[in-house]
Amino acid sequence: MSYDLVVIGGGPGGYVCAIRAAQLGMKVACVEKRGALGGTCLNVGCIPSKALLQSSHLYEQTQHELAEHGITVGSVSVDIATMIKRKDKVVSDNTAGIEFLFKKNKIDYIKGAGKITAAGTVDVTGETNTTLTTKNIVIATGSDVTPLPGVTIDEKQIVSSTGALSMTSVPKKMVVIGAGVIGLELGSVYRRLGAEVTVVEFLDVILPPMDGEVRKQMQRLLEKQGLAFRLGTKVTGAVASEAGVSLTLEPAAGGEASTLDADVVLVAIGRRPYTEGLGLDSIGLAANARGFIEVDHDYQTAVQGVFAIGDVIGGMMLAHKAEEEGVAVAELIAGQSGHVNYGAIPSVVYTHPEVAMVGKTEEQLKDAGVAYKVGKFPFTANGRARANGCTDGFVKVLADAKTDRVLGCHIIGPEAGDLMQEVVVAMEFGASAEDVARSSHAHPQLGEAIKEAMLAVDKRPLHV
Ligand code: FAD
Ligand code: NAD
DSSP states (O other): OEEEEEEEOOSHHHHHHHHHHHHTTOOEEEEESSSSSSHHHHHHSHHHHHHHHHHHHHHHHHHHTSGGGTOOOSOOOOOHHHHHHHHHHHHHHHHHHHHHHHHHTTOEEEEEEEEEEETTEEEEEESSOEEEEEEEEEEOOOEEEOOBTTBOOOSSSEEOHHHHTTOSSOOSEEEEEOOSHHHHHHHHHHHHTTOEEEEEOSSSSSSTTSOHHHHHHHHHHHHHHTOEEEOSEEEEEEEEETTEEEEEEEETTOOOOEEEEESEEEEOSOEEEOOTTSOGGGGTOOOOTTSOOOOOTTSBOSSTTEEEOGGGGOSSOOHHHHHHHHHHHHHHHTTSOOOOOGGGOOEEEOSSSEEEEEEOOHHHHHHTTOOEEEEEEEGGGOHHHHHHTOOOOEEEEEEETTTOBEEEEEEEETTHHHHHHHHHHHHHTTOBHHHHHTSOOOSSOTTHHHHHHHHHHTTOOSOO
């Protein structure tokens, strides 16, 4: 078969790229070896984790939050098998949806592992083996779990995020290694379901890329909810037996070793690019020292006609970043001027409350010597947050001291991820804090906290 474009990998980067290329009139195939479209995100990432976050949040609310509304329920229990079954259905409905979109856009979905054998040639090993010839190749093979030496993942007692999304029971004691996004989201799920959760983190802070003030407050909130943290600590080994897992810990700066026992250990220390079996060497390409495929501004690798996008090229390992790159590269291949604004890509942690950020942190602005103003507004002063009973957190806006242009925004709070979208659009259009502050915000809405934080940049908030 001969194509204009063959995409290898059917995750958010690859499948979106395939759809956009087909919209632009190209004959497209997408090769995926997982047996389902949607990649890490839909199958073992964003979507299943959010399904379990939602189920466990409902369980916690039912147990602890309904009474103050005057709602009484009988005894509340959780059936993990049903919860996991629901999660699996959410996943399969979503992945089937992408197959439908492929049919609608006349994209050939080729099931199997793709291997580049020459520029313009992809061999597929799968149900049927086939060779595809193509004018262009987009590599969108994503990422995989970063292993931790001495802590062997068996997906039963020592799990990666994939195993943690399909557990058959709630462990009594769970240790999460890594206080990053996965550790805090999935640690929250099992804490809500009744596990005693300890998070061991190498650094002295949780959520390393976030604004310092956000990191501190979020740690306090999570501790209040019952998560325990062992910061500045490294795990040097694990021994699994029928009795559970015994971890050996050491202070990150060196010092005396100690042990920590758990029924289940979740390893969540990051993800690494995935290029296994892709055949990069057949076209004279090599991944860089960290395993990423290097590309230029137009996502072109060192080989003409071979492009790469998404987690496999590094940067923020986020589904929407991969999607934007998928659209941009399809447009560039079609001769248009696709572009991604990396300065306005939001990042959200789906704990409760949520944490969201876009643009620069205060620490980054200080390091860069940029003069900035800060506007802050707490959710305790927002009427809707009070009515909803979700007053933890704040909105913090960073704006250029001279021009008032919005440089960054950080939110801890109810629906922080959805709220942040207004700031993303504002930044995309180069708005000033005053532009957002002067826009009418419906009342009573959580979004009024954003307007107030923008007003606070000019020291004139109305409700604090
Ligand atoms: P992937 O989604 O990894 O897709 C790559 C695909 O390529 C895979 O399906 C793989 O099977 C296939 N493949 C690889 N090699 C070959 C080959 N040779 N031939 C054929 N197919 C191949 N991001 C967010 O933005 N929001 C979230 O809430 C979020 N939650 C997450 C939760 C978890 C638990 C995890 C693990 C990740 C989460 N992420 C989230 C990150 C997100 O999943 C990734 O950033 C995103 O999936 C990257 O998309 P991608 O297309 O680059 O790669
Ligand atoms: P992460 O990079 O977010 O966090 C990893 C954490 O582990 C860091 O705090 C790091 O300091 C720590 N760490 C590293 N080595 C360690 C060690 N040896 N011992 C103890 N701690 C150690 O990685 P993650 O949480 O595994 O997530 C992987 C990727 O998936 C991230 O890039 C993230 O963007 C993406 N993801 C996104 C979302 C979301 O957008 N809501 C959700 C889940 C995952």
